[in-house]
Amino acid sequence: xxxxxxxxxxxxxxxxxxxxxxxxxxxxxxxxxxxxxxxxxxxxxxxxxxxxxxxxxxxxxxxxxxxxxxxxxxxxxxxxxxxxxxxxxxxxxxxxxxxxxxxxxxxxxxxxxxxxxxxxxxxxxxxxxxxxxxxxxxxxxxxxxxxxxxxxxxxxxxxxxxxxxxxxxxxxxxxxxxxxxxxxxxxxxxxxxxxxxxxxxxxxxxxxxxxxxxxxxxxxxxxxxxxxxxxxxxxxxxxxxxxxxxxxxxxxxxxxxxxxxxxxxxxxxxxxxxxxxxxxxxxxxxxxxxxxxxxxxxxxxxxxxxxxxxxxxxxxxxxxxxxxxxxxxxxxxxxxxxxxxxxxxxxxxxxxxxxxxxxxxxxxxxxxxxxxxxxxxxxxxxxxxxxxxxxxxxxxxxxxxxxxxxxxxxxxxxxxxxxxxxxxxxxxxxxxxxxxxxxxxxxxxxxxxxxxxxxxxxxxxxxxxxxxxxxxxxxxxxxxxx
RNA sequence: CGGGGUGUGGCGCAGUCCGGUAGCGCGCCUGCUUUGGGAGCAGGAGGUCCCGGGUUCGAAUCCCGGCGCCCCGACCA
Numbered sequence: 001x002x003x004x005x006x007x008x009x010x011x012x013x014x015x016x017x018x019x020x021x022x023x024x025x026x027x028x029x030x031x032x033x034x035x036x037x038x039x040x041x042x043x044x045x046x047x048x049x050x051x052x053x054x055x056x057x058x059x060x061x062x063x064x065x066x067x068x069x070x071x072x073x074x075x076x077x078x079x080x081x082x083x084x085x086x087x088x089x090x091x092x093x094x095x096x097x098x099x100x101x102x103x104x105x106x107x108x109x110x111x112x113x114x115x116x117x118x119x120x121x122x123x124x125x126x127x128x129x130x131x132x133x134x135x136x137x138x139x140x141x142x143x144x145x146x147x148x149x150x151x152x153x154x155x156x157x158x159x160x161x162x163x164x165x166x167x168x169x170x171x172x173x174x175x176x177x178x179x180x181x182x183x184x185x186x187x188x189x190x191x192x193x194x195x196x197x198x199x200x201x202x203x204x205x206x207x208x209x210x211x212x213x214x215x216x217x218x219x220x221x222x223x224x225x226x227x228x229x230x231x232x233x234x235x236x237x238x239x240x241x242x243x244x245x246x247x248x249x250x251x252x253x254x255x256x257x258x259x260x261x262x263x264x265x266x267x268x269x270x271x272x273x274x275x276x277x278x279x280x281x282x283x284x285x286x287x288x289x290x291x292x293x294x295x296x297x298x299x300x301x302x303x304x305x306x307x308x309x310x311x312x313x314x315x316x317x318x319x320x321x322x323x324x325x326x327x328x329x330x331x332x333x334x335x336x337x338x339x340x341x342x343x344x345x346x347x348x349x350x351x352x353x354x355x356x357x358x359x360x361x362x363x364x365x366x367x368x369x370x371x372x373x374x375x376x377x378x379x380x381x382x383x384x385x386x387x388x389x390x391x392x393x394x395x396x397x398x399x400x401x402x403x404x405x406x407x408x409x410x411x412x413x414x415x416x417x418x419x420x421x422x423x424x425x426x427x428x429x430x431x432x433x434x435x436x437x438x439x440x441x442x443x444x445x446x447x448x449x450x451x452x453x454x455x456x457x458x459x460x461x462x463x464x465x466x467x468x469x470x471x472x473x474x475x476x477x478x479x480x481x482x
Numbered sequence: 483c484g485g486g487g488u489g490u491g492g493c494g495c496a497g498u499c500c501g502g503u504a505g506c507g508c509g510c511c512u513g514c515u516u517u518g519g520g521a522g523c524a525g526g527a528g529g530u531c532c533c534g535g536g537u538u539c540g541a542a543u544c545c546c547g548g549c550g551c552c553c554c555g556a557c558c559a
Contacts, residue, residue: 005508005520015553023493030551090558111559144558145483152558213559225559262559295518334519352518362518445555482558 009276014220025279025343028149035147035154045287046266053189057181063133068115071106076114079239086206090142108141113258116162117240124164124254126245132164150267151482158262164254171255175231178259179212182227191282191394192216192272193402194226195477197450202434209233215449217402218271221423223449223479226268229259272398279344280366282394283387288324290316290383291345293336295352308356319380346390347383368393408458410466419446425479429462429472436468446478
């Protein structure tokens with residue numbers, strides 16, 4: 001019986017494990033519409049915590065939220081040549097409304113640059129209107145061929161920041177700043193280490209000058225692009241005639257940026273920290289940080305135990321710890337333990353008559369270490385520090401795992417062996433040729449995830465392309481990716 | 483779109499070869515006994531057997547045609 005209740009292990013079949021975990025923890029479900037997903041309350045709660053943290057970070061960096069419409073006139077998409085080429089194949093188009101054929105078809109937004117910059121053209125007249133720093137939380141639709149819960153679905157939730165600046169330098173600074181915000185969020189909230197850097201032209205956002213991204217390594221050693229930030233230059237400003245009067249009295253096009261993260265982050269969280277028992281949710285993003293499981297036999301014991309549980313709940317809530325008392329009757333404590341472990345709750349408190357009598361409570365951590373009895377005195381501080389430590393340990397363990405599956409200064413034969421083997425991040429010299437990049441992808445299915453930022457680069461800079469041997473123009477990180 | 487698999491109570495499956503009107507485990511409901519790592523017993527609810535045709539006295543089962551979903555590949559946050 002025990003076997004049938006266990007998840008497929010990560011080692012046995014990583015993607016089966018992923019799907020089963022999502023079902024078990026009730027994070028999401030398949031919808032009647034192909035490729036779409038229903039985000040269930042347990043999954044949505046994680047997204048809400050992510051939103052809360054990110055939204056605050058956006059506001060702290062001077063951005064305001066707004067909302068732009070779902071429908072975009074088809075002609076808007078075509079205004080920027082590279083943009084339409086990139087997105088046209090994956091758009092859903094509305095041709096009828098109110099029972100009549102529309103004069104102009106409406107595209108369901110795959111991203112909102114076009115409609116937003118059309119509006120910016122109206123709102124921006126002078127350099128005094130800049131910078132314009134706006135974010136929106138929205139759903140978008142991309143008609144993907146193959147979908148996976150959270151990682152790639154036809155419709156997904158995200159935020160997209162869209163800013164306009166007076167100079168190229170300011171736009172570049174914003175692009176980099178928001179990449180940094182994402183990185184901070186991923187490390188400090190998700191406990192997920194990332195490598196940041198620039199995308200090559202082949203992976204660049206359609207219509208952007210430069211694209212930067214945060215790349216994380218999942219437990220199957222594949223890379224996941226977790227967030228992107230684009231310097232759009234004046235490409236969209238020209239297409240939509242977003243101009244402003246400069247202080248000197250001239251007329252110039254604005255410089256734009258856009259940046260986004262999506263519900264894909266929930267998938268990233270699962271594949272970064274989950275284990276064979278289920279989800280492991282970093283404390284800062286957990287819906288419930290602490291679950292209390294009462295234990296009792298008689299009604300009399302129950303009354304005593306529940307009274308203490310209620311008191312615990314009040315105390316922890318007052319300290320802003322998100323706590324839930326699992327008071328369900330008829331479910332044995334052991335069954336509750338398995339359930340909450342599967343759902344990733346960081347800390348569990350078990351409270352029975354013996355604990356009540358002793359003035360203590362049993363603590364079980366989702367990761368690392370055995371159960372231990374704790375005195376009720378000073379419990380809040382103990383739990384807070386346990387969560388802090390857990391966060392740090394998750395981050396460090398993920399970083400260590402990533403480094404253990406990274407190889408630097410690769411030669412071509414090493415690279416092939418590495419990618420064909422367990423995989424991971426391969427650092428090596430890159431000649432800068434798109435043809436070379438394409439050939440590598442063709443032969444190994446590995447792509448350049450990023451040209452890493454300085455702090456991630458190898459101590460010894462490569463001098464030749466690891467594939468073709470010609471002089472290297474940059475160090476690159478290759479990996480197979482989601 | 484190519485390859486593979488699969489559609490039978492909420493979930494996982496058996497039954498299909500060899501037609502006879504549907505069963506098992508888990509879950510769910512009620513009651514009693516239980517409760518410190520996935521409870522036991524008793525009773526009970528729940529199914530257009532993916533859809534549409536055909537063959538047959540009779541189809542989950544045989545024949546024809548559709549469709550859905552999952553996994554693996556080519557594209558992507």
